[in-house]
Amino acid sequence: MADLSLFTTEQIAALLAALPDPAFIFTRSGKYAALFGGTDARYYHDGSSLVGKRIGDVLNAEKAAWFLAQIAVALAKRGLHVVEYRLDRKDVKGLEGDGPDDTIWFEGRAQALDYQVDGEDAVLWVASNITTSKKLEALLRMQSETDALTGLANRRKLMQALNDSHGLHARYRTPASVLIxxxxxxxxxxxxxxxxxxxxxxxxxADVCRRELRTTDFPARLGGDEFVILMPHTTWEQAMPIAERLRQRIADQLRELGTLGQGATISGGLDQMLPGDTSSEEVLKRADDALYRAKHGGRNRIVHHGA
Incomplete structure (x- = not known):
């Protein structure tokens, strides 16, 4: 801890003003009591005009209520309170079409002060722009969940979606069908x-899947030439016409590849989640068994597991 007695008041003020990230003093009621720093021009504009205003004057009601709640948490816990939050044009009053096009992400570090400011409890709130790291995080997540060849979800993302759907089915009996x-x-x-x-x-x-399926359907490449379609809120009877249309459209598009696609078709197995399923892998196994029967039944067909 630095010995502040070594610095003059002017030097301390200069140090605070030189902080790269902005440091706000917020009172409990949401007043911008003071602002220090924010000199990193890559991420911040001059915010001195905020001093004296209240959060509700600057942000819309929902976002202002969130900030006031976080200030209350920081005051109650007394220790460091760290949060991540996003701001975009619609969150800030008066920006209309003049604000940034992209969402800006921040990490807020709030620490209760040991003294009152303007007669109120107050916190020091340091806001750090973390938009770049958030974009990188989103890119890495997308790459880890996306099949490079087709752009569809990969096996990892598929299993997550199947598990989520199985959870809904187990809890609320929400129907879901799976085509492989x-x-x-x-x-x-x-x-x-x-x-x-x-x-x-x-x-x-893959292109046909994107074009022909409903927006609620979830197509994924399982591996090789094998695909899985998760159809939420859909019984197998409702899913069968969708699967048949997909079979016909894929055959049509493969034929357009000329000699390469001559006679190329798909075979599929279809089933739905059942009350007795203990995991999503059970419906996937039944659909795979139906695919096996479709292959041995002559190919170019969709077979329901129970048929």
């Missing part, structure tokens, strides 16, 4: 035309 399918004779495509052609067939199949 692959491209018929895909090995022949790879053997005759090469793996790049096989990749093209997989990409075309």
């Amino acid at each position: 399918f692959d491209i018929d004779n895909f090995k022949d495509i790879n053997d005759r035309y090469g793996h790049l052609s096989g990749d093209k067939a997989i990409q075309v199949t």
Whole structure:
């Protein structure tokens, strides 16, 4: 801890003014009592005009209420209170079309002061712009959950979605169906035309899924030429026409690849979550069994597990 007696009042003021991140003094009622620092021009504008205003004068009601709640928490716990929050144009009064286009993320570090300011309990609130790290975090998360070839969800993201859907089904009996399918004779495509052609067939199949499925449906590439479609709030009877339309559309698009897609079709297995399922893997296993039957039944068909 520095010995402040070594510094003059002017030097301490200069040190506070030089802080890269802005440090606010907020009173319990939400008054901007003081502002120090914020010199990093990459992230902050001059906020001196805020001093004397109240949070409710600057932010909309919902965001202002959130700040007041965080100030109350910091005052109650006395120790350091750390939060992450976002601000965009709609949160700030009067910005309208003049504010930043992107959401800005901050880490707030609030510490209760041992003395009152303007007759009120108060906190020191240091706001650090963490937008860059948040964007990097979101990018890494997307890359870890996205299949590089197709842009669909990968196996990891699929299993998370299936588990979430199973939780809803177990708790509220919310229906959900699962379709698993692959491209018929895909090995022949790879053997005759090469793996790049096989990749093209997989990409075309993924494009049809994006175009033909409902916005609530969840398509994913399980691996190789195998795909899974999770259809929330859908019984297998409701899912069957969707699966059949998908089968027909994929065959149509694969035929447009010319010789490569000549006669290319898909086979699929369909089932829904059942009350006795203890995990999402059970419905996936039943759908996979139905896919096996579709293959041995002549291909180019969708088979329901119970059929």
